[in-house]
Amino acid sequence: PPVIRLADYRPSDYLIDRVDLDVRLHPTETRITATLALRPNPAGEAGAPLVLDGDDLTLLAVALDGQPTAPGAIETGPRGLTLHQPPGRPFVLSLETQVNPSANTKLMGLYRSNGVYCTQCEADGFRRITYFLDRPDVLAVYTTRIEADRTEAPVLLGNGNPVESGAAGADRHYAVWHDPHPKPAYLFALVGGRLGRIGSSFTTMEGRAVEVAVYVEPGKEDRAPYALDAVRRAMAWDERAFGRAYDLDVFNVVAVSDFNMGAMENKGLNIFNDKYVLASPDTATDTDYANIEAIIAHEYFHNWSGNRVTCRDWFQLCLKEGLTVFRDQEFSSDERSRPVHRIAEVRTLRARQFPEDAGPLAHPVRPQAYREINNFYTATVYEKGAEIVRMLRTLLGPETFRAGMDLFFARCDGTAATVEDFLAAFAQVSGRDLTAFARWYAQAGTPVVSVSGRHDPLARTYTLDFHQSLPVVATEASAGAEPQPLVIPVALxxxxxxxxxxxxxxxQVRDGVFVLEQESGRVVYTDVAEAPVPSLFRGFSAPVKLAHALDAGQRLTLLARDSDPFNRWQAAQGLALDVLTARARAGAPLEDEAGADGAALAEALGSFLDAEAVADPAFAALVLTIPGDQEVAQEIGANVDPDAIHRARRTLRRHLGRALAPRLVALRERLADPTEAPFSPDAASAGRRALRNAALDLVAAADPETGTRLAEAQCAGATNMTDRLAALATLALLPGEARERALQAFAQTYRAEPLVLDKWFSLQAMIPEAGTVERVRGLMRHEGFSLGNPNRVRSLVGSFSLNNPTQFHREDGAGYDLVAETVLALDARNPQVAARLLTAFSTWRMVEAKRRARAEAALRAIAASPGLSPDVGDIVGRSLA
Ligand code: BAL
Ligand code: ZN
Structure with missing residues (x-):
């Protein structure tokens, strides 16, 4: 696909003010009449041809101002429709198209999922419904009439408010929806199907009574209350935290089972992957509950950050995504434990965004070029984008930040905005020049901040010297220019x-923050009697890697004494990471013990557990969890041997388990929920479960026999999915009959529950043993598996490629081959999901030479395959560049 550059942005030559759609739903022959009120854009080129996007459409009829068009006036091709000499005044174009929702396996545009008609239009799916100016800076007011067979689709939903409904002949009926808020086409949605509903009402701070509803597969209504409650909590929170009220009379959430993403923020009609709606104690884990809450909130918050203020072009994707992730993270932090949530956020950033930023797919938070925008819904745009907004708040302080948000919303409401518009609001309210800060949006790569400290006992000063080094990232999406110093807030x-x-x-420190603005900077503290331990980047105040030579003793001090919970956790992580990297670099023979450093870590964790585990189990569970393989690999950086990392982790876990076993067993008992207590997904209960299960994991690592016994009993006797799955995950790491028995029993129990079987697929795909490639191939033939369903693919093959480093990176290349074959098999059917799966290869240059050669061969074989989609072609091209 050709490259599209930010620098080439031009306003549209035409605008569309109103869209009237008449959609007659039919499984294979859905007809859409679109009546578009167009006019020349004063900012565009006068007299230019009108070029409407279109993809996979059959054009049945076209009229201009109600008249048939002259022969030759209109031309259609694979990319769309051209009207050669449009009137130089407002005009109306009517188009009738036909599409086949049942054949739409890409899940973009209008498709059917389990018999339910639904749509996905971001980024460019609307052009698969009708010809259109399918770009986010063309905002129109939509009225949609939906007609369908009454039995097949008793529920008909659209954007905005319901206007009227009624019969359309003997077997059919219709509903009309009107959305008064101008929006780009990517926010269009409709749903038609047989759905169960649960509802509630919410009165906004402006006094508007809103009907809130969640629609699910009939019979699953009892799994929807948590999502419905999350909507109401999100609505209330956005009023309190950002002064944002909802602006329609209804807010609908619909869960469907085939969905490329997590969910979609269509105006007034959010469509969700059912994984992020449906929850019951027996089918959903605590992580599922937390994800549902976060994603429900995320999509709801888009109503302002994304919908009321949208993006001028897709390069500005972070404007809505980074900001909305920041908003949902704040919501979850307020609803749950802020420190625990912050640690979870940083773990995700380090596990997903840091590797992306260090590999061939690296791109700035606002890319400068792309070929396929669907490949830029990345951890960088989302998670690093959120970190930029958080840094802005740290730099400006919460009050000024809020004033800036208010100004941004007020000034840009109803428009398609840019990152510059966003920053201009903060510059204005703060009186600051944010030009240098804006580099965070333009420069790819993770900065490294090196720090050294020096105590002068005579002068009673303590001096910290900071130096930032920025990687030069020369990828297509990045300018490749010499990077300029970033504005880095260091909370310390x-x-x-x-x-x-x-x-x-x-x-140099104000409100606990030093701002590093140049390549180097210095902080001098006065009146320091004895050498302190610096606690740097508290709360992870910037998305950087910190190079600071703390010795184990200093780390132990921070773990035990720091007032900042994040850095206490970080101290334990640092201790573990030192052990792991040293041992992995040395090849990590399995029989080795973890050595003196391991012993020091075990002792510190023991004291920590004694003092604090019961008071804050969720935090304790995180402290007990050593860094993952990915993070160790990142730390090592080059010539990585995934097997050595894995052995080092196993050895350390075994060591910690042995050293802490009596405490862990006692804690498990102490934290057990009373058997008669009803299940609660709240953060405190989830925290207790997390610590009990982290303890089980370590006990099993130390003593497989005890671990098997405990896990088997827990798996069979659990009263909720969190405990059952955690026990099964522990068993999955213990080869033997007990594991296979437990896996079989689980599959038998949940054979009719696709979302639960996904967990079962995923656990097996992550088994770090040589037989896993064959196991995954076998599971791909399981009756519960389907390449057509993105959740199934992600659970089985996605988990394998992302969360099973020893087997994905098998020395003989069998792991790479499995994923490459799946990518190719999937590409013809669903290129977006295929391309996403392929990104697992993005760290291929980091692994040692033998594996690297195998990975490259697999990538080259994909690149040489005929008929690749633009999506996969783009990822493979950039991966090999
Ligand atoms: N806009 C795509 C899904 C999401 O980020 O909300
Ligand atoms: Zn989003």
């Missing part, structure tokens, strides 16, 4: 060696 403090904060002053 000093901890006395014996504990407690040091009451020192520094002129």
């Amino acid at each position: 403090g000093l901890v006395a060696p014996g504990g407690g904060a040091v009451a020192a002053r520094s002129e």
Whole structure:
């Protein structure tokens, strides 16, 4: 596909003010009449031909101002429709198209999922419904009439508010929806089907009574209340935290089972992957509940950050996504535990975004070029994008930040905006020049901040010297220019060696934050009697790698004494990472013990558990969890041997388990829920379960026999999916009959529950054993598996490629071959999901030479395959560049 550049942006030559759609739903022959009120754009080129996007459409009729068009006036091709000499005044174009929803396996545009008609239009799916100016800066007011067979689709939903409904002949009926808010086509949606509904009402701070409803597969209504409640909590929170009220009379959420993404923020009609709606104690884990809450909130928050203010072009995707992720993270932090949530956010960033930023798919948060926009819904745009917004708040302070948000919403409401518009609002309210800060949006790669500290006992000063180094990232999506210093907020403090904060002053630190604006910077604290331990980047105040030579003793001080929970957790992670990288680099023989560093870590964790585990189990569970393979691999950086990392992790887990076993067993008992207590998905209950299960995991790592016994009992006797799945995950790491028995029993119990079987697929795909490739191939033939359903593919093959590093990176290349074959098999059917699966190869240059050669061969074989989709072609091209 050709490259599209931000620098080439031009406004549309034409605008569309109103869209009237008449959609007659039919399984294979759906007809759409679109009546478009167009006019020349004063900012465009006068007299230019009108070029409407179209994809996979059959054009049945066309009329201009109600008249048939002259022969030759209109031309259609594979990319769309051209009207050669449009009137130089407002005009109306009517188009009748036909599409086949049942044959739409790409799940873009109008398709059927389990017999339910639904749509997905972001980024460019609307052009698969009718010919259109399918770009986010063309905003129109939509009225949609939906007609369908009454039995097949008793529920008919559209954007905006319902206007009228009624019979359309003997067997058919219709509904009309009107959305008064101008929107781009990517926010269009409709749904038609047989659906169960649960509803509630919410009165906004402006006094508007809103009917809120969640629609699910009939019979699953009892799994929807958590999502419905999350909507209402999100509505209330956005009013409190950002002053944003909802603006329609209805807000609908619909769950469908075949969906390329997590969910979609269509105006007033959010369509969800059912994985992020349906929850019951027996089918959903605590993580599922937390994800549902977060994604429901995320899509709802888009109503302002994305819908009321949308993006001028797709390069500005972070404007809505990074900002909305920040907003949903804040919501979850307020609804749950802020420190625990912050740690979870950073773990995701490090596991997904840092590797992306270090590999061939690296791109700035606002890319400068793309070939296929669907490949830019990335951890960088989303998660790093959210970190930029968080840094802005840290730099400006919460009040000024809020004033900036208010101004941005007020000024850009109803428009398609840019990152510059966003920053201009904050510059205005703060009086600051944000030009240098804006580099965060333009420069790819993870900065490294090196710090060294020096105590002068005579002068009683403590000096910290900071230096930032920025990687030069020369990928297609990145300018490749010499990077300029970033504005890096460093939240910091000093901890006395014996504990407690040091009451020192520094002129360079305000409200606990030093801003590193140049390549180098210095902080001098005065009145420091004894050498302190610096606590840097508290709360992970910037998305950087910190190079700071703390010794184990200093880390232990921070773990035990720092007032910042994030850095306490970070201290434990740092201790573990030192052990893991040293041992992995040395080849990590399995029989080795973890050594003195491991012993020090075990002792510190023991004291920590004694003092704090019961008070904050969720936090304790995170402290107990050592860094994952990915993170160790990142730390090592080059010539990575995934087997050595895995052995090092196993050894350390075994060591920690042995050292902590008596405590862990006691904790498990102490934290057990009373058997009669009803299940609650709240954060406190989830935290207890998390710690009990982290303890089980370590006990099993140390003593497989005890672990098997405990896990088998827990798996069979669990009263909720969190405990059952955690026990099964523990068993999955213990080869033997017990594992296979438990896996079989689980599959038998949940054979009619696709979302639960996904967990079962996923666990097996992650078994770090040589037989897993064959196991995955076998599971691909399981009756519950289908290449047509994105959740199934992600659970089985996605989990294998992303979460099973030893088997994906098998020395003989069998793991690469499995994923490459699946990508090719999927590509013809669903290119978006195929391309996403292929991104697992993006770290291929980091692995050692033998594996690297195998990975490259697999990528080259894909690249040489005929008929690749633009999606896969783009990823494979960039991966090999
Ligand atoms: N806009 C695509 C799905 C999401 O990020 O909300
Ligand atoms: Zn989003």
